[in-house]
Amino acid sequence: MLDKLQQLGAATIASVQGFGRAALMVFGALWGRPRFVKAWPLYIKQFYVVGVLSLLIIVVSGLFIGMVLALQGYTVLSKFGAEQMLGPLVALSLLRELGPVVTALLFAGRAGSALTAEIGLMKATEQLSGMEMMAVDPLRRVIAPRFWAGVVCMPLLALIFNAVGILGGHLVGVDWLGVDAGGYWSAMQANVDLQEDVLNGVIKSMVFAFLVTVIALHKGFDAVPTSEGISQATTQTVVTASLAVLGFDFVLTAVMFGG
């Protein structure tokens, strides 16, 4: 009994310490003037690695999820003779929920795990230490560009995901199942609100972007510098980031759309 209690206490302390170290890391990376001019190539490279290279999986997933939504929605809606509501169904599901969440999950698996492994390996091969000894702060040189790339790219990816998904829904609903094209778009327009739906979705994906990126960077930076430690850290990134995204999604949904 006491042992269990002690385990709980130890786990709590460890996770609070983890939060503290993550906060210190982000603070250290962002504190002071960012050197955008000198570090420009570094930022560009991270935007490419984190954003552009994630594009393919985002576009393909978005297209298929939009298509499946239209297919599933159509079978239900056609029972009530409400096929013209297919547009709003696809658009609202994507904008409010699936776009931000699925993008965040894919991002955690694709870019997040890569960030963790890369930074963990840099730590294991003493590259971070070496940088520090050359009077270059690894937080600013390594962490900061990756942080900004993640935080900026993910909402952009979510927007692309949404747009592609809606086009995918159009492909199935209009071109295949024969819903009226004008009805698809106009019903969507009548029911989707720029602020309520589009903007809230973007805010959600910004929160998720921060969560996933910080978790990925922190797990890499804090990894035990052995091959086993790095593989554990990579797994933890995907698991922790996914759970954090789903948990925060519930809270954000309750705040935004629950009232």
Next chain:
Amino acid sequence: MTTRKLEILVGAFVALAIAALLLLAMKVANTGVTGSDQSYKLYAKFDNIGGLKVRSPVKVGGVVVGRVASIQLDPEAFQPVVTLEINSSYSNFPETSSLSILTSGLLGEQYIGLQPGFVDENVEILADGDYIEDTKAAIVLEELIGQFLFNRGNQ
């Protein structure tokens, strides 16, 4: 060099995201009839608002001219007070106009239908903060059925 290639690719990525945002903003979402700076408020008391919700549309002959901004209960008369935000470009409804709560289709959502009234010299134009006096309550299906059965019983 390679940085240039990366810059081009990143630029294309950002352009794609902006295109996606434009698609979502222009084609998917309604840009909102009510901007807070270009609308005016009207008030109306109803006996029963049925399933009316905040942000339900206000329509004139099927055209959306505004939205329901808030719904409150008058603490003395125990009547719901509905605040309407009407787009400023529709600013010449006479005070004889009437409101009724209607349903789009059999199962659709409820909205407020605004029926513009007659205009003559004694009739003023509705301005910000005015009350619309002539309102018709929402039709509640249960009451309608009850009434119908009651009438049948009397015959």
Next chain:
Amino acid sequence: MGNTVAEPLVNIQNLIFRRGERVIYDDMSMQFSRGKVTAIMGPSGIGKTTLLRLIGGQLKPDSGHIWFDGVDIPALGRNDLYQARKKMSMLFQSGALFSDMSVFDNVAFPIREHTKLPEEIIRMMVLMKLEAVGLRGARDLMPGELSGGMARRAALARAIALDPQLIMYDEPFAGQDPISMGVIVRLIRSLNDALGLTSIVVSHDVGEVMSIADYVYVVAERRVIGHGTPQQLREHDSPLVQQFLQGLADGPVPFHFKAADYAGELMELKD
């Protein structure tokens, strides 16, 4: 030789460092004279690398002073520490080359980070440093394409890129074949003399260290157990120092891990 004329570049006084409950250093003092190659030797696991990290300010001691060129490293704030680090450099055991840059860019890295020199001058500087370690022809290779010895030499070129006052070598001879070992021994000595560096070499390769060091500290059991020039050490009367220098299996550091009496333990089985 008047080695007391100039104050030492690095002066460690009464250093105490613990890692958790374990005491790594207990009241240790050392001096590293300017322009000399000073070696720190000792058995594995006594935290020789830790000492270099302490001098570099990556770790903070529990008490004691580490004077480097007139400043006390543990007492420095972040900015002053980074200023001090520009005057020192460290050669890591693994080399710690940045795996996503070519050899040239690796050597150019500290120059680009800390100066605003035009690219032609950086190119000249980098080629000079690479020439010094004999790798000018390998400038376009990636670190993954280098052998272990070449990687260490490339890292050495990077370490001297900004002409530091102090260079610290962490196990420079570990895992090297005899040829590249000889190359590195020669480089440490010649760079030290040609560039007027002060060098600290941490190693347990007795032969190589004794051949290049001007002064040697032998560290064991949380403190300095002997120091002096290589010649003085060979004549040192401490049995522990002699055991380490001659590589005897048994001596004050016992071959056997602490255990109960051997014969007694064997006999226990009979009961």
